Every structure is written in C-alpha cells, then in structure tokens.
Amino acid sequence: MSGVPQPDAEPKRWDLAPESEYRFELDPEQSVSIKLVKGQAEIFGFELAEGKPYLFGFECKAALFTWRGCTIEVTGDPATDYVSDETPMRAYATLHLALEQMRVRALCAARGSPAPDARGGAAAGAGTDPPRVLVLGPEHAGKTTLCKLLANYTTRAGQGWAPFLVNVDPSEGGWAAPGAVSVAPVLGPIPTASPANPLGTAVTTAPVSLSANALVPLVYWYGHAETKRNPLLMDRLIRNLGENVMDRFEQDSQGRSSGVIVDTPSTFASGPSSNAHRQQLIKACIDAFRINMILVVGHDKLHVEMQRTYGSLLSVVKVPKSGGVVEVDYAYRERVHNYALHTYMYGQVIRPPAGITNGSFGGENLADLVLSPSSTVINFSDLNIYRIGSDTMAPSDALPVGAVRTVSEMQPVLVNPALPGSGLLNAVLALLAPSNPDENERYDEEILDLPVVGFLIVTAIDIPKRKMTILAPNRGSFIGRTAVAGSFEWQDQ
Numbered sequence: 001m002s003g004v005p006q007p008d009a010e011p012k013r014w015d016l017a018p019e020s021e022y023r024f025e026l027d028p029e030q031s032v033s034i035k036l037v038k039g040q041a042e043i044f045g046f047e048l049a050e051g052k053p054y055l056f057g058f059e060c061k062a063a064l065f066t067w068r069g070c071t072i073e074v075t076g077d078p079a080t081d082y083v084s085d086e087t088p089m090r091a092y093a094t095l096h097l098a099l100e101q102m103r104v105r106a107l108c109a110a111r112g113s114p115a116p117d118a119r120g121g122a123a124a125g126a127g128t129d130p131p132r133v134l135v136l137g138p139e140h141a142g143k144t145t146l147c148k149l150l151a152n153y154t155t156r157a158g159q160g161w162a163p164f165l166v167n168v169d170p171s172e173g174g175w176a177a178p179g180a181v182s183v184a185p186v187l188g189p190i191p192t193a194s195p196a197n198p199l200g201t202a203v204t205t206a207p208v209s210l211s212a213n214a215l216v217p218l219v220y221w222y223g224h225a226e227t228k229r230n231p232l233l234m235d236r237l238i239r240n241l242g243e244n245v246m247d248r249f250e251q252d253s254q255g256r257s258s259g260v261i262v263d264t265p266s267t268f269a270s271g272p273s274s275n276a277h278r279q280q281l282i283k284a285c286i287d288a289f290r291i292n293m294i295l296v297v298g299h300d301k302l303h304v305e306m307q308r309t310y311g312s313l314l315s316v317v318k319v320p321k322s323g324g325v326v327e328v329d330y331a332y333r334e335r336v337h338n339y340a341l342h343t344y345m346y347g348q349v350i351r352p353p354a355g356i357t358n359g360s361f362g363g364e365n366l367a368d369l370v371l372s373p374s375s376t377v378i379n380f381s382d383l384n385i386y387r388i389g390s391d392t393m394a395p396s397d398a399l400p401v402g403a404v405r406t407v408s409e410m411q412p413v414l415v416n417p418a419l420p421g422s423g424l425l426n427a428v429l430a431l432l433a434p435s436n437p438d439e440n441e442r443y444d445e446e447i448l449d450l451p452v453v454g455f456l457i458v459t460a461i462d463i464p465k466r467k468m469t470i471l472a473p474n475r476g477s478f479i480g481r482t483a484v485a486g487s488f489e490w491q492d493q
C-alpha cells in the first residue's frame with residue numbers, strides 16, 4: 001500500500017468482555033495491527049495467536065470477537081472503531097453445531113459405523129445427509145462473513161473436515177479476479193485481512209511461493225459484476241461448478257461429509273433483477289449442489305418466500321443479521337475490484353503502521369506474499385480472445401417486442417484486437433485451460449465449460465504492428481491459448 005506516511009501511533013489497549021466484539025473500519029491508505037495480549041479472540045472464526053501482530057489494510061472492515069474475554073492492542077488509527085456486546089454469534093455457533101452433527105452422521109453412514117447422538121446412543125431416525133447449505137440474503141446482510149465463519153468453525157473442529165466453499169457472487173470473485181465464480185475445499189481457517197481476498201488467498205495468485213493456508217480453487221469466468229447481465233451463462237457456470245463438486249464427492253467421503261456452503265450475491269435475494277432470473281439462479285444452485293438447507297440472513301420476506309417454495313423439500317432457516325455488517329457503496333466495491341486485481345498481480349503489499357516491524361498478513365509472513373508480474377509483447381494471432389454473447393448484452397426479455405437477438409447469450413464471439421472498437425485495452429482476460437485434445441470430443445460452446453487457469457490484462461495495443469502487451473502473474477507462452485474478455489477493466493497505477 002503506498003501513500004502518505006502515517007504518524008507514529010501509540011498502541012491502544014482494549015479489554016473485551018466475554019461474548020463481545022471489537023469492530024473496526026479502515027479508510028483508504030490506512031493500515032492497523034492488532035495483537036492479542038491475553039485471552040482468546042477470533043476474526044470471523046479465525047483464531048488469533050497470542051503476542052503476534054496481525055495486519056489489516058485496503059479499507060478492511062471487520063470484527064474481532066471473543067467468547068471468553070480478552071485484551072488486545074491496536075496500533076494504527078482506524079477510521080471507526082468501537083466495541084459491541086450485541087452479536088448473533090450464539091445463533092451462529094448453534095447453527096454450526098447442528099451442521100457438525102449432520103457431518104458426523106454422514107461420515108458414520110459412509111463408513112458403515114453407527115452414528116453417536118447427543119446422549120451417546122445411536123442416532124435413531126436422523127438423516128445421514130451432510131450439510132449442503134445455500135446462504136441467501138439482501139445486500140450487506142453479512143452472507144460472505146457467515147459462510148467464512150461456518151467454514152472456519154468446521155475446519156477448527158479437529159475432525160479433518162474440508163468443507164467446499166462455493167462463491168457464485170461474480171462481483172466479489174472469491175479467490176480469483178472479480179467476474180469469476182469458484183469453489184475450493186477449505187482445509188484450514190481463512191483469515192480476514194483485506195477485502196481484496198475475503199475468502200482467503202489462492203495459490204493461483206502466488207505461483208512461486210505457496211502461502212501456508214492457500215486454497216486451490218476451481219474457477220469459471222462469468223466476466224461481469226451483475227448476474228442479470230447474462231443469467232443463462234451464470235446458470236451454466238453454476239451447474240459446471242456443481243458437477244465438479246459432485247464428481248469429487250464420489251471419490252472423497254471425508255470431503256463429501258464435510259458438506260458445501262454456497263455464498264450468493266444479493267441479487268438472488270432482491271434488487272432490480274426480475275423475479276424469473278432470481279428464481280432460476282436459486283434453483284440452479286439448489287440442483288447443482290443438491291442443497292438441503294437454505295439459510296436466509298436477515299430478510300423475513302425472503303425467508304417466507306423460500307419456505308413456501310422449498311419448505312417441503314429442504315430446511316429453510318432464518319438467521320439473524322449482525323449489527324456490525326458495514327453498508328458499503330458502489331465506489332467502495334469499485335475500489336475493492338482494483339485492490340483484488342492489484343493483489344492478484346502483485347501479491348499482498350501492505351505498509352504496516354509505524355512501530356510495527358514484524359506484522360503478518362492473516363498469519364503469513366509479508367515478504368512471502370509479494371509477487372512480480374511479467375509484461376510480454378505478443379502477436380495478435382498468438383492468443384484467441386473471445387467474448388461470450390454480444391458486448392452490449394441486454395437480457396432477452398428486455399429486447400423490444402419482436403426483436404430477435406443476432407448473437408445468442410451463450411455464443412463465443414472471436415474478438416479482433418485490430419479493430420479500434422475491440423474494447424480490449426485494459427481488459428481483464430481469463431486464460432482458459434486447454435480444450436479437449438481429442439478433436440471428436442470438442443463442441444461449439446466448449447469455451448463456456450473450460451475452467452480458468454489465470455488472469456491477464458491487456459496493457460497496450462499496437463494496431464499497425466499487430467501486437468499487444470499482456471500483463472500476467474508469471475512468464476509463459478500464450479501461443480494457441482484461449483482467453484475470454486468480460487466487462488472488467490484494470491489499469492496498473
């Protein structure tokens with residue numbers, strides 16, 4: 001993080017009573033360090049080690065919660081910070097315990113052993129399905145935070161669980177760039193340190209130095225922030241993610257029993273997108289991940305709607321919203337997209353507050369998280385760049401009556417970088433895995449089903465020489481590769 005030097009800050013001590021939380025919000029260019037001096041503390045389920053300074057930056061907004069009470073030392077001066085003793089953590093912990101019992105029963109059934117119930121006998125009559133949870137809620141309900149907390153508590157249970165965390169919110173991007181949808185098995189608690197990677201760090205962003213708790217996600221590229229822009233494509237990508245998860249479960253009984261947690265965008269819950277799209281995408285998630293529990297965070301009407309639609313098929317549970325969730329605006333989301341792409345290319349670069357020399361970022365050594373991307377000049381013909389559908393895509397039902405779309409929403413259209421209006425300058429491109437080596441297995445829309453192996457940025461286009469400059473996280477040849485552009489752009493500043 002660059003910017004004006006911060007004045008030397010004296011650490012400030014906070015004594016937190018049991019079951020209270022210290023909430024803080026950072027401004028741009030601010031960073032803080034929090035050290036647990038005494039007691040027990042966690043950030044959205046990620047436990048802090050005593051005596052170790054943890055750094056936070058990039059306008060992070062978060063809360064440090066304690067079950068048993070603690071003393072913390074905060075260095076730096078957050079824009080806002082306060083303590084609250086009103087949290088929904090008991091409800092969240094109860095929910096976690098219920099999911100944990102489902103996991104134990106599922107694993108026992110998979111191994112053919114009797115499942116213990118709370119009283120030590122065999123669980124009579126209880127189902128043996130592991131939890132496959134869909135989290136729904138309006139904007140700023142704390143959906144992502146709840147998903148992370150539930151995943152973190154699961155990994156902390158000491159049973160070797162690795163729940164599959166799914167992110168189908170393309171405006172957030174999960175472990176990849178914004179515009180992506182993804183899934184990863186979570187093996188250890190996910191830290192919260194920057195909104196650039198709210199679900200932890202992926203190995204794809206650190207190809208040379210593997211960070212200790214890095215995740216290996218499977219990523220598909222949607223390319224836009226808004227789900228309403230191309231709901232058909234969203235539907236297909238959700239089903240692709242689901243198919244992969246279910247295939248994996250067939251060979252991995254521990255993973256299968258750990259279950260699935262699906263984080264969704266707020267447009268699934270409300271907002272301007274038409275009801276049909278909303279319902280279609282919720283249904284796609286329920287089918288793809290064989291959802292057996294819907295959690296509705298802080299939205300009575302949606303809870304009733306889900307109860308009516310799905311109540312007879314699966315459990316629909318209302319979950320309280322935390323008063324600490326911060327309402328962020330459009331400009332903040334735009335800045336977070338920039339932070340996410342910068343972090344993808346350059347790693348976690350954060351300047352600790354004055355007086356802190358040994359800070360760690362989510363438990364990782366800062367020096368290990370710095371990356372250096374490479375800039376390569378390539379011929380136009382080296383890389384095949386597509387867009388899915390037309391670039392001025394309006395939903396089919398928004399077209400004038402009688403109008404027919406000339407390019408279908410799902411059609412890959414080759415983009416010619418030589419055309420001045422190609423829109424490729426500064427575009428974020430998703431580099432896809434190679435297509436099927438067997439020509440007979442190929443099909444027209446195969447591009448939609450290929451996972452992403454990395455992201456590239458077009459930083460310059462030279463039309464007379466038919467060359468363009470590509471920024472990529474590491475060196476490599478792009479000859480014959482396929483990439484897909486969306487509506488995200490990024491400029492290295």
Ligand SMILES: Nc1ncnc2c1ncn2[C@@H]1O[C@H](COP(=O)(O)OP(=O)(O)OP(=O)(O)O)[C@@H](O)[C@H]1O
Nearest residue numbers: 023061062063139140141142143144145324325326
């Ligand atoms: N108890 C809390 N105290 C302080 N900040 C919090 C708390 N819970 C969540 N936050 C912060 O509030 C912001 C919004 O939370 P979150 O991203 O979980 O909401 P969401 O419902 O997923 O949002 P979206 O509308 O983007 O889908 C995040 O920056 C998160 O870290």
